[in-house]
Amino acid sequence: MTATSDPNPEVSDEQQQRSEIYTYEAPWYIYAMNWSVRRDKKYRLAIASLLEQYPNRLQIVQLDDSNGEIRSDPNLSFDHPYPATKTIFIPDKDCQKPDLLATSSDFLRIWRILDDGSRVDLKSLLNGNKNSEFCGPLTSFDWNEAEPKRIGTSSIDTTCTIWDIEKETVDTQLIAHDKEVYDIAWGGVGVFASVSADGSVRVFDLRDKEHSTIIYESSEPDSPLVRLGWNKQDPRYMATIIMDSAKVVVLDIRFPTLPVVELRRHQASVNAVAWAPHSSCHICTAGDDSQALIWDLSSMGQPVEGGLDPILAYTAGAEIEQLQWSSSQPDWVAIAFSTKLQILRQVLLIQVHNTMRHYQSSHNNNHRFRVCHWYYIYDRQSICNSDLNSLRETLNHPSTLEQMKSQ
Template identity: 50%
Template sequence: MSWVDQLCRRDYPNRKTYRYEAPWTVYAMNWSVRADQPFRLALGSFVEEYGNKVQLMSLASDSVDTAGDFVCSYTLQHPYPVTKIMWMPDPQGIHPDLLATSGDYLRVWRFGAATLDLEPRLECLLNHNKNPRFCFPLTSFDWNNVDPYILGTSSSDTTCTIWALETRQVLGRVSGHGQAHFSYSNKQVYDIAFGGGRDVFASVGADGSLRRFDLRRLDSSSIVYQHPQRLPLLRLAWNKQDLNYLATLAMDSKEVVVVDLRRPGSPMALLKGHGACVNGLAWAPHFASHICTVSDDCQALIWDIQQTPNAAVKYPTLAYKAKGEINNVQWAASQTDWIAICYKNFLELLRV
């Protein structure tokens, strides 16, 4: 069943999708969570050279003279490709309007009080590298939903680092493979996600394991899931509506693994509907059992994991076919009936 026939917006009943064509390949992207900034997104370029960009986008209004669906409010200069973008988790807008990007370092940008027309400035640059001779890239990061002044990064140097944004100090650093010290092994950490309160986070990486950590007890960790063939696990998403569920995907895999923390070790569900390797996943911000996955098969699929628990799930609830291999997906937290996908140099918004 395709959801393309259901795509529309109440303000524009004849529209089914919104599309933006960027001047470069798009990879990283994220929705703003602020209620006063609906349909605001940040996009990062993927250019294999020095001199990348981050564009700040919003839907064009009737009063704006534009040839497309979006308006680019500002372009940030970013030296290396952005591995992840996130806005500060602040739906009510009570904190400063901040955007973070990861690449060679973790950069945090500040915006004006109520508009993107004011030029953003670099608030801080957080350097995770302990060895001054090397700059190990950050593979990903996550922003703590309980305490928005805490961020965690994962790195190709095998570590996860937890930062206090107000003091710019490191709260803790662990090897993503279970050691509470800095380690230069050959097992990179590819993703990190907070869940279960202020202090609990998880990581996945090249050793094929999904591990859970507690910032209060960094001398130990627990393995939640281990890939049977020890394939590297590339992405991790923690279900914020039901913290018992995490989802992950392995390198070059057509499947998505859903894990129930109450029964660790074995998958709670295997999502098997893609015809090529899966690149991204995003839990629904308003339904605990819904998750969207995207793949090189050009499909975005929405699954209901409660339909067939403890089994391989082959048929999604909804499906959308794009015009290229989809490399990322983000589900809007403030506009929960909208999903953003990107492929090639295109961004598309889809209504579910």
């Protein structure tokens, strides 16, 4: 199946080429998704099915930017036992290691994509339960970018397991929470955090395996935390999602127990969160209201009347289940809803936010500008202080602002 970019009659052909939405329709409901980070595999993603049966499917698709089509390769589409709860390509930008893909479901599986792209082979099946051939289903995992031989998994059996995938052995297995563990994220070589049905965020240091630090506990009873994102650009901050909640809680690990800010502009449950890979103060959230929102958190911690507003909003065709921000090409965000994968190029999104300081001085009301299919939302307080002088001259030109105003 292939897909082409959605047309936009409001912009020129040159602008159309630079700012697009590319859509791919899979033959099944998409759940797990991940960008490849390899420099020789631009615009490549893995998507996995959510089927109520034992055999599920996983596809590796790639955008051909010369013609704007997302293509699947039959050689890189394969069966997967049960739905994959998560999938991640090996964090190897410089292509120094084999081309690997990991998935979690009943077990942690490592797949190898052959160099000639002819097929995908199962390299390892890793079971953390030493006393049985079965194990508690894995809810999630994270691949350590600083030390790619390490993968951490989370399980409904209350444990987190740290694997050495090169030796195919368990480094450490911890009883991490009192209830099911729903997500795990690395914050460095030997530090990871997890969230659980017990409503807590806990940080673990592998140098002291007997103790953990509780960073946050939900104040609401029976409020499982289901997703966790750790800010790679500024590891002081992480974000978590509460089950069936429309808010995202942002935490500063230096000040446990109290959120530094709560993001409350979604109108339905939030399903996914992704920190910007190139900026320490931007985060994207997505949920059942079909909205993907990008936020500037540079002013978090300062009181904002009425709460913080997003700076960009995109409306999908259905509830957004998955969200990924490309670390190798930060212009691109991918979302999955229903059977569709969309790749969104949000060119100038941070830059436009920075530029509006000059335009806001004579306007008191909130405004929306359509920029590359995203909607830029600003008010007089939402100013990004990023150093973007190289782009400011172009964006500050009156014709640029007037063009955005008219869209």
